[in-house]
Amino acid sequence: MAASSHLSLRPLPGHNRPIFRSICRPVLCAADRQALFNRIAPVYDNLNDMLSLGQHRIWKRMAVSWSGAKEGDNVLDLCCGSGDLAFLLSEKVGPKGKVIGVDFSKEQLSVASSRQHLRSKACYNNIKWVEGSALDLPFSDCYFDAITMGYGLRNVIDFRTAMEGMYRVLKPGSKTSVLDFNKSTGTLATSIQEWMIDNVVVPVATGYGLEKEYKYLESSIQEFLTGTDLEKLALEAGFANAKHFEISGGLMGNLVATR
Amino acid sequence: MVRVSRALLKDGGLGISKTLSEILVCPLSKQPLRICEERNSLISDAIGVSYPIVDGIPCLVPNDGKIIDNNDMPKPEGAVDSPDEKGMSRGSV
Numbered sequence: 263m264a265a266s267s268h269l270s271l272r273p274l275p276g277h278n279r280p281i282f283r284s285i286c287r288p289v290l291c292a293a294d295r296q297a298l299f300n301r302i303a304p305v306y307d308n309l310n311d312m313l314s315l316g317q318h319r320i321w322k323r324m325a326v327s328w329s330g331a332k333e334g335d336n337v338l339d340l341c342c343g344s345g346d347l348a349f350l351l352s353e354k355v356g357p358k359g360k361v362i363g364v365d366f367s368k369e370q371l372s373v374a375s376s377r378q379h380l381r382s383k384a385c386y387n388n389i390k391w392v393e394g395s396a397l398d399l400p401f402s403d404c405y406f407d408a409i410t411m412g413y414g415l416r417n418v419i420d421f422r423t424a425m426e427g428m429y430r431v432l433k434p435g436s437k438t439s440v441l442d443f444n445k446s447t448g449t450l451a452t453s454i455q456e457w458m459i460d461n462v463v464v465p466v467a468t469g470y471g472l473e474k475e476y477k478y479l480e481s482s483i484q485e486f487l488t489g490t491d492l493e494k495l496a497l498e499a500g501f502a503n504a505k506h507f508e509i510s511g512g513l514m515g516n517l518v519a520t521r
Numbered sequence: 522m523v524r525v526s527r528a529l530l531k532d533g534g535l536g537i538s539k540t541l542s543e544i545l546v547c548p549l550s551k552q553p554l555r556i557c558e559e560r561n562s563l564i565s566d567a568i569g570v571s572y573p574i575v576d577g578i579p580c581l582v583p584n585d586g587k588i589i590d591n592n593d594m595p596k597p598e599g600a601v602d603s604p605d606e607k608g609m610s611r612g613s614v
Contacts, residue, residue, distance in 0.1 A: 362544070371578055
């Protein structure tokens with residue numbers, strides 16, 4: 263899997279596409295990232311709450327709103343992790359709709375499934391979990407009415423393939439809403455982001471024995487794309503339009519792309 | 522005995538719903554999958570690969586797929602052996 267992931271970083275012969283990430287090697291290969299998310303699964307939800315002071319819940323509600331998901335829709339939450347976005351989508355689409363949560367981490371899906379069974383709302387029965395890769399989505403073309411991807415795209419080894427996959431499985435006219443850290447350079451937001459990771463995130467994670475895993479966060483943001491580059495990538499993948507919104511003072515960003 | 526096992530698979534949450542199996546396709550070939558209840562897996566007949574279902578969650582990361590040994594795997598109803606089947610060799614996914 264790691265070898266094929268490296269091959270996918272180079273352009274295909276005869277294709278004059280701009281190359282993203284051709285200069286820097288990814289800090290972790292796909293298998294290492296999968297293992298990382300398996301390791302942090304037991305404390306992932308608690309750390310999200312603690313490190314964002316609960317704000318991640320607001321950002322995720324915004325992401326779901328931007329996706330345009332509505333009652334009765336079939337929707338996909340890609341890189342669903344422990345299921346935060348899937349549960350929000352479930353409430354939006356209701357019992358006549360369907361939510362599929364896809365993640366490559368068995369442990370994260372196990373947490374998601376447990377949370378589903380613990381929650382009392384009947385509408386959560388409309389969520390199904392699938393272990394899958396964002397690079398090889400196990401769905402037919404033009405199937406979903408909306409897609410969300412929260413803090414997932416940055417962790418995928420090949421942004422272009424993931425974007426093209428989302429385009430393929432979306433119905434024409436439907437949207438993908440991609441929430442993640444905002445990558446920008448030389449701004450106050452970047453300085454605050456770096457300071458928080460060095461002085462808050464990593465020390466707190468160290469207390470859980472996960473220093474190395476959360477140090478990966480900083481390098482993954484450095485390797486990520488800016489809002490402008492994300493818009494460009496979405497358009498190159500075939501989306502009809504793409505807009506990146508900065509939220510929370512520029513700490514976070516949300517790409518909205520329409521097929 | 523088989524009927525009891527099937528009921529246990531569904532009630533025990535080990536199997537998946539028919540609705541879900543109809544939504545999913547093979548991650549590699551993008552062709553339909555069929556449930557194999559005996560092996561608790563999803564079969565891609567297009568490329569001869571089976572994907573496991575673990576605790577009710579289908580595992581459809583390409584690396585999860587296993588090439589099917591045609592002598593072991595029960596065939597779908599109505600399927601006929603092709604002349605080439607016995608000569609097929611194993612490969613890796």
